[in-house]
Structure formats: structure tokens, C-alpha cells
Amino acid sequence: MFLRNITIQHDRIASYNVYPFSIPFVKRTDELKIEAPITFFVGENGSGKSTLLEGIADKCEFNTAGGSRNNVYDLHASESSLGDYLRLSWLPKATKGFFFRAESFFHFASYLDSHPEALNAYGGKSLHHQSHGESFFSLFANRFGQKGIYLLDEPEAALSPQRQLSFLRILHDLTKKGQCQFIIATHSPILLGFPNAAIFHFGEESIKKVEYEETNAYAVTRSFLQHRKTMLEELLRDDEEESQE
Incomplete structure (x- = not known):
């Protein structure tokens, strides 16, 4: 564990x-305690x-377009406007890690191609x-592992x-030794099933666990798998059919 608390100033x-x-x-949250x-x-x-x-990621001095502190490349609108208003509490402070964002992964891959000496760390x-999927997994399997904090946006x-x-x-392998911390934004019911992970929901009010x-x-997902036929029939009904009822 490295990052312990996030405070909005x-x-x-x-x-x-x-x-x-x-x-x-932002308006309704003062702090977020990280306990897992x-x-x-x-x-x-x-x-x-x-x-x-x-x-x-901005407060960690990672490239907010995706990458670590050492990956320097420009991408429009990659600067965080919220980072300057956050205070992070560490124990101890992590200086290494990586920020992965799916939407700008293409640009990160292009950056690596222009620095072939860095490719060894990525397989x-x-x-x-x-x-696309192989390149994501190659990054996860090869680049992650050093002691540090890893921030993943829709991996x-x-x-x-x-x-x-x-x-x-x-x-599991990276966290069992207590040297890696992950904060992950996701829509995946599979990833969310990881044992003993903390889950924070961002709703119309404040963030809640x-x-x-x-x-x-x-x-x-559960409802769809259990009631697939009924849900699809309701979802895909024509407007004309609905107006006749």
C-alpha cells in the first residue's frame, strides 16, 4: 500500500x-480513503x-496521456485540470508506476516505436x-511488476x-507481495470480482463504497444472462408495436 488518502482542496x-x-x-466529496x-x-x-x-496520475507526475514519468510525448488535452486541486497522502510515497488509458494507447504505442530501446520492457x-488485445496484455504482463502504483483506465x-x-x-501475482498498488476505472463485471478489492461508485451525489x-x-450482466430473451424482446420492440398496446 502506498496511496492512502485523496483529498479535494x-x-x-x-x-x-x-x-x-x-x-x-467533486463538489460533494471531501476525501477518499484508500484501504486496499x-x-x-x-x-x-x-x-x-x-x-x-x-x-x-498528474499528482504522481506520470504522463497524463498515458505512461510513466519517463514517457514524455505530447497529446492534445492530456493535461489534468483536477490534479492541481488534489492532495495525496502516502505511506510511503511511490515514485514509480504507470498510468494506462485505453483511449490514448495508440499514441503511447507510437511513442515506444520511436524509442526502440524501451521496447524490451514491453516484451x-x-x-x-x-x-489490440495482445498489445494490451503484453503491456500488463511485461511492464507491470516494479514496486509502485499503477493507475488503469478501462484496461x-x-x-x-x-x-x-x-x-x-x-x-493477484503482483499484489500478493505487497509491492504493487492498483487503482482501476472499469465497467467489467469480471475484473470487479477480484477478491477483497475496494469498489467506489461514482454517482449523482458523492462517491460511495x-x-x-x-x-x-x-x-x-446478471439480469441479461438470466433473462436474455425477455430483455432483448423488450429492448428491440418497434415503436409501432408499442403504440398499438
């Missing part, structure tokens, strides 16, 4: 009417989980010369269900 925010301060959780080596952020699109993750093969985006299960094994079975990812 409300006294420095001039207005909650502009982004990202207009996101509900693996912490998940969940919530609907736009709820702010990625914004907070990027703010943490020795260009990430562009692998399938399941290109992973098959089987690969997601394999990724759970990576998380929830159990696995309380997450929308679990509830919607």
Missing part, C-alpha cells in the same frame, strides 16, 4: 460551474472516475505489430473475457 476551487468541478462528485491494494472506480460514462484517475515487440477495453481472467491472475453485487456492471 475545496478552498482552492473558485467555481463549481465549470468542468471538471461541475462533476457532482486494489481499488476499483465504477460509474456511468461522465461520472468522473476517469477524471479523478487522471488527476491522481521486445512493437505494440503496433500485435492485435478491459480490448481484452476478451478469457484475457480478463488472465489479467486477474496478473493482479459499494459491494460487488451492488454494482451496475454486475446487476445488468
Whole structure:
């Protein structure tokens, strides 16, 4: 465990009417205590989980476009506007780690191709010369492992269900020695099932800690698998059919 507490410095925010301060959780959250080596952020699109993750990455001095402290490349709108308003409490402070974001992974892979000497830390093969899912998994399997904090934004985006299960094994192996901490924003009911992980839900109010079975990812997936035919019939009904009832 490294990162212990995240505090939003409300006294420095001039207005909650502009982004990202207009996101509900920012105004209604004072601090977030991190008590598990693996912490998940969940919530609907736009709820702010990625914004907070990027703010943490900024405070860790990681490239907010994706990467570590040593990966320097430019990407439009990659600077966090929330990081300057966060205070992080450490015990001890982690100076190494990585910020993974699925949406800008292509640019990170291109950066590595321009620095071939760095590819050895990622399996020795260009990430562009692998399938999308293979390149994600190559990063997770080869780059993660040093003592540090790892911030992941939707790591399941290109992973098959089987690969997601394999990724759970990576998380288990890396955290069992107590040298790695993960904070992960995800929609995956598979990843969220990791034993003893902390799950924080970003809703219309403040952030709250929830159990696995309380997450929308679990509830919607479970309902679909149990009532697939009924749900699809209701979802795909024509408007004309509905108006006749």
C-alpha cells in the first residue's frame, strides 16, 4: 500500500460551474480513503472516475496521456485540470508506476516505436505489430511488476473475457507481495470480482463504497444472462408495436 488518502482542496476551487468541478462528485466529496491494494472506480460514462484517475496520475507526475514519468510525448488535452486541486497522502510515497488509458494507447504505442530501446520492457515487440488485445496484455504482463502504483483506465477495453481472467491472475501475482498498488476505472463485471478489492461508485451525489453485487456492471450482466430473451424482446420492440398496446 502506498496511496492512502485523496483529498479535494475545496478552498482552492473558485467555481463549481465549470468542468471538471461541475462533476457532482467533486463538489460533494471531501476525501477518499484508500484501504486496499486494489481499488476499483465504477460509474456511468461522465461520472468522473476517469477524471479523478487522471488527476491522481498528474499528482504522481506520470504522463497524463498515458505512461510513466519517463514517457514524455505530447497529446492534445492530456493535461489534468483536477490534479492541481488534489492532495495525496502516502505511506510511503511511490515514485514509480504507470498510468494506462485505453483511449490514448495508440499514441503511447507510437511513442515506444520511436524509442526502440524501451521496447524490451514491453516484451521486445512493437505494440503496433500485435492485435489490440495482445498489445494490451503484453503491456500488463511485461511492464507491470516494479514496486509502485499503477493507475488503469478501462484496461478491459480490448481484452476478451478469457484475457480478463488472465489479467486477474496478473493482479493477484503482483499484489500478493505487497509491492504493487492498483487503482482501476472499469465497467467489467469480471475484473470487479477480484477478491477483497475496494469498489467506489461514482454517482449523482458523492462517491460511495459499494459491494460487488451492488454494482451496475454486475446487476445488468446478471439480469441479461438470466433473462436474455425477455430483455432483448423488450429492448428491440418497434415503436409501432408499442403504440398499438
